[in-house]
Amino acid sequence: MGSIPTRAAVSEYRPQELDRKWQAHWAATRAFEVTEDLSRPKFYCLEMFAYPSGHAHVGHVRNYIIGDVVARLKRLQGFNVLHPFGWDAFGLPAENAAIKHGIHPEESTLGNIAHMKGQLQRLGISYAWERELATCMPDYFRWNQWLFIRMFERGLAYRRRSTVNWCPVDRTVLANEQVIEGACWRCGTLVEQQDLEQWFFRITAYADDLLDSTEALSQWPEKVLTMQRNWIGRSEGARVTYALADHPGSVDVFTTRIDTIYGATFLMLGPEHPLAQQFAGLSDDPTVFRAHLTRFRSQDRSARISGEVEKEGFFTGQYAVNPFTGERVPIWVANFVLGEYGTGAVMGVPFGDQRDFEFARKYGLQIRTVIEQPEQPRVDPSTMSEALPAEGILCQSGPYDGLPSGEARRQMTADVERRGIGEGTVQYRLKDWGISRQRYWGTPIPMIHCASCGVVPVPDDQLPVTLPKVAQFTGRGDSPLASIPEFLHAACPRCGAAARRETDTMDTFVDSSWYFYRFADAHNDQRPFDPRKVGYWAPVDFYSGGIEHAILHLIYSRFFARVFRDLGMVDHSEPFTHLLTQGMVLKDGAVMSKSKGNVVDPDTMLQKVGADALRLYVMFVAPPEKEVEWTDSGLDGSFRWLARVWRIADQWREEALVAGPLESHALTSDERTLRRKTHDTIRRVTIDIDQRKQMNTAVSAMMELVNDLYAFTDKGERSTQAGAVAREAIESLVLLLSPFAPHTAEELWEQFGHQQGLGSARWPVFDAEAARAEMLVLPVQVNGKVRGRISVAPEADAGEVEAAALQASSVVPHLEGRTVKKIVIAPGRLVSIVVA
RNA sequence: GCCGGAGUGGCGGAAUGGCAGACGCGUUCGACUCAAAAUCGAAUAUCCGAAAGGGUGUGUGGGUUCGAGUCCCUCCUCCGGCACCA
Numbered sequence: 010m011g012s013i014p015t016r017a018a019v020s021e022y023r024p025q026e027l028d029r030k031w032q033a034h035w036a037a038t039r040a041f042e043v044t045e046d047l048s049r050p051k052f053y054c055l056e057m058f059a060y061p062s063g064h065a066h067v068g069h070v071r072n073y074i075i076g077d078v079v080a081r082l083k084r085l086q087g088f089n090v091l092h093p094f095g096w097d098a099f100g101l102p103a104e105n106a107a108i109k110h111g112i113h114p115e116e117s118t119l120g121n122i123a124h125m126k127g128q129l130q131r132l133g134i135s136y137a138w139e140r141e142l143a144t145c146m147p148d149y150f151r152w153n154q155w156l157f158i159r160m161f162e163r164g165l166a167y168r169r170r171s172t173v174n175w176c177p178v179d180r181t182v183l184a185n186e187q188v189i190e191g192a193c194w195r196c197g198t199l200v201e202q203q204d205l206e207q208w209f210f211r212i213t214a215y216a217d218d219l220l221d222s223t224e225a226l227s228q229w230p231e232k233v234l235t236m237q238r239n240w241i242g243r244s245e246g247a248r249v250t251y252a253l254a255d256h257p258g259s260v261d262v263f264t265t266r267i268d269t270i271y272g273a274t275f276l277m278l279g280p281e282h283p284l285a286q287q288f289a290g291l292s293d294d295p296t297v298f299r300a301h302l303t304r305f306r307s308q309d310r311s312a313r314i315s316g317e318v319e320k321e322g323f324f325t326g327q328y329a330v331n332p333f334t335g336e337r338v339p340i341w342v343a344n345f346v347l348g349e350y351g352t353g354a355v356m357g358v359p360f361g362d363q364r365d366f367e368f369a370r371k372y373g374l375q376i377r378t379v380i381e382q383p384e385q386p387r388v389d390p391s392t393m394s395e396a397l398p399a400e401g402i403l404c405q406s407g408p409y410d411g412l413p414s415g416e417a418r419r420q421m422t423a424d425v426e427r428r429g430i431g432e433g434t435v436q437y438r439l440k441d442w443g444i445s446r447q448r449y450w451g452t453p454i455p456m457i458h459c460a461s462c463g464v465v466p467v468p469d470d471q472l473p474v475t476l477p478k479v480a481q482f483t484g485r486g487d488s489p490l491a492s493i494p495e496f497l498h499a500a501c502p503r504c505g506a507a508a509r510r511e512t513d514t515m516d517t518f519v520d521s522s523w524y525f526y527r528f529a530d531a532h533n534d535q536r537p538f539d540p541r542k543v544g545y546w547a548p549v550d551f552y553s554g555g556i557e558h559a560i561l562h563l564i565y566s567r568f569f570a571r572v573f574r575d576l577g578m579v580d581h582s583e584p585f586t587h588l589l590t591q592g593m594v595l596k597d598g599a600v601m602s603k604s605k606g607n608v609v610d611p612d613t614m615l616q617k618v619g620a621d622a623l624r625l626y627v628m629f630v631a632p633p634e635k636e637v638e639w640t641d642s643g644l645d646g647s648f649r650w651l652a653r654v655w656r657i658a659d660q661w662r663e664e665a666l667v668a669g670p671l672e673s674h675a676l677t678s679d680e681r682t683l684r685r686k687t688h689d690t691i692r693r694v695t696i697d698i699d700q701r702k703q704m705n706t707a708v709s710a711m712m713e714l715v716n717d718l719y720a721f722t723d724k725g726e727r728s729t730q731a732g733a734v735a736r737e738a739i740e741s742l743v744l745l746l747s748p749f750a751p752h753t754a755e756e757l758w759e760q761f762g763h764q765q766g767l768g769s770a771r772w773p774v775f776d777a778e779a780a781r782a783e784m785l786v787l788p789v790q791v792n793g794k795v796r797g798r799i800s801v802a803p804e805a806d807a808g809e810v811e812a813a814a815l816q817a818s819s820v821v822p823h824l825e826g827r828t829v830k831k832i833v834i835a836p837g838r839l840v841s842i843v844v845a
Numbered sequence: 846g847c848c849g850g851a852g853u854g855g856c857g858g859a860a861u862g863g864c865a866g867a868c869g870c871g872u873u874c875g876a877c878u879c880a881a882a883a884u885c886g887a888a889u890a891u892c893c894g895a896a897a898g899g900g901u902g903u904g905u906g907g908g909u910u911c912g913a914g915u916c917c918c919u920c921c922u923c924c925g926g927c928a929c930c931a
Contacts, residue, residue, distance in 0.1 A: 345929045355931045709868035788864045
C-alpha cells in the first residue's frame, strides 16, 4: 500500500541549495544584528570563543550549535538576543609556528580566523558578526592594558619573585600547560625551575567572595562548582608562634587542629623556609645541610611527576618551645612540607596526622595520645599502626582535658590570641595568578622600569603599547621583546629619563576574562565598554563551553567581573547566569586531533548532507553534556529524517494553502488526535530546549510528531478540516525545528505561504485544551504487576475508576478467591490493586 | 587517598516514585520495482509457549513503598577532578 498519494511529483530535498540561499538571505538582511531595546526582554547567549587553530572540527562545532539552538529559540520567543562570536587570538601555537615555519603569528592567526569564520557561517550559526573581535588586535588588547593599570593602581596587580618553568635548551619560559610530564613539549628536555620577577593579579583578595558566591550559581553544574570550591580550598585554622629554644627568633606554623597541639612533639620546616638556611650556618656541617636542602627542593618537583616520594627529613640541631606544653621540641626539615602553603612550617602531631605519624616512626620521634573516644580505652602509642585523625575528647592536654575537639579549638585559639602568640586564620589553596609570559604573541604589559622612579605605568593616552614587528622568530633568548631595542628603550613617563619597557606579555587568559563584556560594546574606542550597554546585556544568560575551563577561564572571569564591579563598571558579581559544559565528540574512542588523524571535518559533512542534518545529528545523538562517539550512520539518519519532513510538508502544502481556518469543534477523531500530538510536541520541545537543555529529547519529540503525521496521511482522510489540522501540525513542526535546522525551516516556512521569514515569526503556543486527552488509558496493577488496562474519562472520579479497574476482564482472574486489601489510584497514571 | 559523576537491548540513548527500553541507528520481513536503490509499512530485551499468555530483567546485595532504573544503605566497575594543602 503505497501510502504517499501520487499527486504532484515530490520535490527533492537539496539541502546544499537551501544552505546557500538562506545564508545569503541572513547576511543581506543582517538578520542577527541587534541593538539595545529597553522595550523588549534581553537574552545574552554566548559560547566560549575559539582559539583560531585553523580548522574547526565537529567537536568544536557542537558547542556552537548548542548555543545557536538556544539563541534561535529565544529570538522566536520575542527576546532581544545578543549572540556574538570572537577569537582568542593570542597564544603560543601561533608563535611556535612562526619559529618553525617562519610565518608571522599575525599573518597565520588572521588567516586561520578567516577560514574558521567561513566554517561557522556555512553551518548557519546565527552570530552578530559585526561585533566580532580578535584579542590580538590593538583595539582589543589596549583595554587589557588599561585594565592592568587600573588594577596596578589598586594593588590588584603587583610584582614579585616567583618560580617558573624554564627549558634550558630552548632558553625560554614555558607555561604549565607546555610542561608534559616534567619535560618541554617541543624538545623533550627536562624543565628546570627558575626564580624570576613576575607580575601577579591578586585574585586571593576575592577568595571568600568567589567561594561564597558559588552558592548562588544555581544554574551551574554542581561538578564545576565543586571543582572551584576545591580549587579555592578554604581551610580555617590557627597560626601559632613557636619561640626558638636557644636563639632569639620564632617560627610560625599553621594548623587546622590546634586541639592536638599537646601532641606536637616536633616541628617541621619546608626546605624553602628561611630558617632552614639560617640553621645550616649554625650546623656542624653546613655543606651537607645545604646539600640536603637542595636535594629536597628538587625532589619536590619530581614528586609531581612520579607521584610518591618517600617522606624524609633531617634534624636541624635546633629546638623550639611548644607554647602549650612548654617542652623543647626538635626542629626538623621535611621534604613533604610545602614552602608556598601556610607559613611553610608545620607542627608535627604524629598521633593525629598520618604523614607526621610515618615521619615519627621512621625517625623515632615521640608519639603522644591527645584525643580519646568516649567509652573507649586510651590508645597506647606503641600499638598504633596508623594515625588517628578523628575528633574526640582531649586528654594529656593540661587544662583542656575533657573538652571536645571543636570546643577545644575555640578556647585554644582564643588563648593564643590573648597571649599574643597567634590568631585564628583562614588559609586558601588558591594562589595569586601569575600572568607574566616571556613570549611575543600576547598583550604587552604596559609598564616602564625607571632607575629612579621604579615601576611606572604607561600613561593611558599612550595606550596601546603595541607589538613591534619581528622579522625572525628564533625561539632563542628570553622574552623576544627584550631583544628589540626600539621596543625596550623608552622614556620614563614620570621623570623623562631613559628607562626600560617591561618585555613580558600577559597570559592569554587575561584576554578571555572579560571579552563577554566587550561584545556588548565591541567598537568603543574611548573605554573598554560603556557601562550602560553592558548594563543592558550582561550578565550572560546562557554560556556554554568545554569542561576543561571549569576552573581556569571560569574562575578568572568571575574574578574580573568583581574587579569591574569594584571599578563601578558593572552592576553584578557573576558574569554567567546559566552555564552548560558540553561533552567532547570522540572519534575511534579518542578526542579528535590533527596528530591522531581522527578529525571529522564539518565541511566534508556539509557537502554530504548539508548544515541542517549535521546540526540535527549533533544535537540528537546525546544530551549536550555527554561525551559522544561520532558515527556516520547517525548522520545519515538525521539527513533521512529531514528529507522525510520535507516530503510530508510537500504532501500537504497545496491543501494547507487552500484550507480555511481550523475549527476545533468540527474535527474528526483522527484530526483531534493529531492536534493533540501537535500541541503535546510544542510543550515537550519548549521545555526540553528552554528549561532542560535536553536537545536530544526535543528532537525525539519532533520525530514522533512526524511519525504521527505520516500515520494521519496514511489514513487518507480528507475532511474539510484535515488540511487545516495538517497545516497546524507542519507549521508548528517547522517552527520547533527551526533552531536545529534553520535553512530547511526557512524554506518550508516560505513554501507554506509566509513571506516574512522566520525572523518575524513567533514560537508556537501550547494550547492545553487542544492537548487534552478525551479518554485516558490506565494500566491496572495487581500486586505490582500490570494485568490489564482500562479506559476512563479524564474527569472520572475515584469511585468510577476503581469500579472499572475491578471489572476489567483481564484483571478479574487475578482477583478470584482473594481479598482486595487496598486500591491505590495515581490520578491520570495507573490503578494499583493489592490483594491478600 | 579525598571529592564529584555514571553503570539500562547489538549500538546511541529515553523514562515528575507509576506500563522499563520513547526516539534514532542497525537488523529482519512485507509493499512498490523487471531488478536494485530510495521510499512507505511491520517486527526487533530475554526465557518458556504454535498461540493466547506467563516468567525474568536497568552493575551487586539488602531496605523503604501498593509500586523503585529513579529514594536509602553495602559492595563492585568505569570516567572526571584534586592530590603530601598541615
